[in-house]
Amino acid sequence: MQLTIVIPIHNEEHSILPLYDRLTTVLVRLHRPYEIIFIDDLSTDRSYELLSHLVQTDPHLKVVRLRRNFGQTAALSAGFHEARGKVVIAMDGDLQHAPEDIPALLAKLDEGYDIASGWRKDRGDNAVTRKFPSRIANWLMSKASGVDLHDFGTTFKAYRAEVLKDVHLYGELHRFIPALASFYGARVAEVPIQNPPRLAGESHYGLSRTFRVLFDIVTIRFLLRYFTRPMHFFGSLGLVGLTLGGGIMGYCLIEKLMYWNVDLMDHHGPLIVAGALLLMGGLMMFSTGLIGELLIR
Template identity: 55%
Template sequence: MGITTTHKPHTETVHQWDGASAPYLSVVVPVYNEEETIPHLYRRLTTELEHLGLPYEIIAVDDGSSDRSFALLRDLARADRRLRVVRFRRNFGQTAAFSAGFDRAQGEVVVTIDADLQNDPADIGALLAKIEEGYDVVSGWRAHRQDPFLNRRLPSIIANRLISWATGVRLHDYGCSLKAYRLEVVRGIRLYGELHRFIPAIASWQGVTVTELPVRHAPRRFGRSKYGISRTLRVLLDLVTVRFLLSYGTRPMHIFGLLGLLAGGLGMLIGAYLTWIKLAYGAAISDRPLLLLAVLLIVLGVQFMSLGLIGELVVRTYYEAQAKPIYVVREEVDGETWRGSQQ
């Protein structure tokens, strides 16, 4: 992969590049209207990456900026072949920007970072050190976040606790863009909506090892924030999607079928009760709300069962049409042949 690793005493690891074109590190930077920040970001980012001594590439994804962001990035890329610039036709959102960067990344390790310089590029080395320890995903934790409390930090605290509870992957700061991933982790994930912040939770299905690391966070110096309460609400809605995908993504009938059985079974019990009092006591049941409830529950039960069957067909079409396995192999031993990802 272009990198040879030698070990020194005290478990210190030194990387040496053998001259191959493939980099070891890919840094993905989504950019949206950050013309004031770009020169400072490029200078600080390249300084830190040069200091690490690793072959790297920077993939800047211009998410439909309306200012001079792309022009500045284009000029920088003409002078530095390690900088690649992707320009969207319109604003597709941060998740799409990360996805475009992941699709083009060539490094063994992919680091994501915001363009606003609230994340400190100097923390990248610490993230890589954790990756070297054997982790697959290292998430930054803005332990001393420099943002307003009511409209930024408080919604984030609530969302992080909900996400940790719902997914079982407990992190203090899902929203921090400063993260490091092994390439095979992000290559196996398709992102939609605001799902980029859920990558550690989604990747947990693959059995990856996840950790977090406190990182520095600075107040925004240029431009204005693109986040707000509305985004928090969208994140909470995406949480429902992630929870479903993690638990029932390959077996939708288990959730819809269960709901159908519960609803239909309860409706049939109510119907049986009404039938018994009609036959045993001659009671009038046509004007009872219970009758309508029984019919409604039975109809809902049939609908849930139908949704489960349709979901099963969709899942099977998804996996079979792409020849996509429903499992992830970490390594494989076949006689004298070993195949897997070096950890």
């Protein structure tokens, strides 16, 4: 098997048949062995019913239904696990990713790249709820990951299968696959793709997802910088805590030695408590760093 298409589906009954027709037309023209894996994220409309009928008529199709609505990242992870192709292409099932762009993604892989990431250069989304938040998020993702991409958010990407074996997905991390893969030396390129408007159904994206992405940006920043050296992160915090706490307690000790009759708790009670907490926090950070070093080895 040379090519696997992974498509997460959630309540896309109006898009499934047009998507299938256009997708198979493109794939047949490529003259490569292929398979299409639809991951139904427990749709509540007729999506699974339509997919069940299609899979009986086309041996290239495979349908996986999740037991509950786990979200897009989990659906993609399930599809990657089932994929048998040497090249895996992920795309959405709402027809906002044009199957006709698949040859351009494959051409970039043929140039020697490990990941071809789609770039919605001319987006047709709402400027307030989609374009502006997306532009900010993409800028933050690029700075946090060190990977120079214009569009992290799109699912439409082509991967060499061996690249995906090193990437473990959770949360909303599917959009960070290029960054995670680059950590292992993968070469990433960007390919302009179409971004047609959604013709049916409702978008599953909105401002609420932007906040979840912000938390994932912090996660990815930590993973990429300190995954193999956690002591550098926790040790630095521990050093600050120990230095400040030790300085405070040292000051209080010197004052007690110089003025025996002074009740330090009356004069510096909050300061002593703060110093003790900083010392304990510093020791805990050092311990966490050491445990992290043991775990990664």
